[in-house]
Amino acid sequence: MSDREHFLSGGPNNHPACHRTAKSQVDPQSVENFRRKLKYFFMSPCQKYRARGRKPWKMMLQILKIVIITFQLVSFGLSNEMMVTFKEENIIAFKHLFLKNYQDRNQDYALYTRHEVHDHILYIINRYLQLQNLTVDNHAFERIDDVFTPLSICQDLYRHANVLPANETFDIDPHVETAELHYQLIVLFDCVVICSCLLSLILCTRSVYNGMLLQFEYTTFSSIYLNKRVCWSERMEFINGWYILIIISDTLTIVGSALKICIQSKELTSYDVCSILLGTATMLVWIGVMHYLRFFQKYYILILTLQAALPNVIRFSFCAVMIFLSYCFCGWIVLGPHHENFRSFNMVANCLFSMINGDEIYSTFTKIRDKNDLVWMFSRMYIYTFVPLFTFMILSLFIALITDTYETIKHYQKHGAPLSELQAFIAECKDPPKSGKNIVDEESSTFWCLCAPCVNCT
Secondary structure, X not given: OOHHHHHHOOOOXXXXXXXXXXXXXXXXXXXXXXHHHHHHHOOOHHHXXXXXXXXXXXXXXXXXXXXXXXXXXXXXXXXXXXXXXXHHHHHHHHXXXXXXXXXXXXXXXXXXXXXXXXXXXXXXXXXXHOHHHHOOOOOOOOEEOOEEOOOOOOOEEEOOEEEEOOOOEEEEOOOEEEHHHHHHHHHXXXXXXXXXXXXXXXXXXXXXXXXXXXXXXXXXXXXXXOOOOOOHHHHHOOOOHHXXXXXXXXXXXXXXXXXXXXXXXXXXXOHXXXXXXXXXXXXXXXXXHHHHHHHOOOOOHHHHHHHHHHHHHHHHHHHHXXXXXXXXXXHHHHHOOOOHHHOOHHHHHHHHHHHHOOOOHHHHHHOOOOOOHHHHHHHHHHHHHHHHHHHHHHXXXXXXXXXXXXXXXXHHHHHOOOOOHHHHHHHOOOOOHHHOOOOOOOOOOOXXXXXXXXXXXX
């Protein structure tokens, strides 16, 4: 009788095995196979390769994504930088062309009388009418039969050109490239990025789905055959948060790349939205690769410390934020009319956060020197209580939480960390990855598995 029949057959009435409650009726070999299946699920890519000879395609794809997504971001960043520079330079040119008596040193350009307003409006109109005679060169829409045609520009560029003014030499590649060919290469590269991220999205989604199926299988197995309930912390061990992070990164990259193609084709101009999507995606994809460092504990200690300290940090931060908001509201109402750094609630929050880190303290004291005595005394009490409270107490306690967790993690790495019931159940399997026992019929399941035969729970 196969493992699947051991779990699914239920006696003469052929009831499913989930109605059994006697622990003695469990087939030991089936339990061992299930334990081996759980152990394989939590193996590293290298261990899975030694166990079943499966190459770590997903890991190699993530490394490839880092390279191409970073290159895409750098390319878009340089393009965005050129766009911003072009915009700023044109704004400066327009100010000099259309604003009367404008100088670069004028930070505030204002008009105060009716005569000045009328005079400047007429000046702008006259300058616009004479624009073709004033500028060195200009572009305009072509007019055919009283219909303006779209403006199109085709650039012919040297493939490589380098000028050295110091020794009056230059190096120019005589081959000429057109801007349309460059655009096609960029779009093709963006399509490659979308395809790679789509493949990564499918693989990571499949892994999360398989983890959920295996979690359901383990929960049912434990409740029926081990007579225990599985806590949520053990259930969450089957849900790999790193894969969820990669899924989010892939989604943002796909949407951002599609938006980038639309921007390159001049259909959209949402540079800010595209920058946020691609920038966040690149940040997440770099962080997501740290998932593979968890198999090397010395390199993974930062993530382990943050993961272990997160609950205490959240509870501590909740109380600290309440005190911080109380100071923000008080400073906004009392000092707002007398201090420019407290003029709005957002400015108050920025100023106080800077003071926690040691900035803005002196300027905050001196800028309110000439105000009335009552406000001056209140400002001193306000700052003298805020700085010691947050800098010396709250910030120090926050650092102490992280430090204590770091020492605990180091102790666990030296002497071993306590195992959860799931980890203890898996640890009973002593078979090394190279034992060959993991090479089994992958279409069969040791328990009530809902996976399709073509989907491997890896």
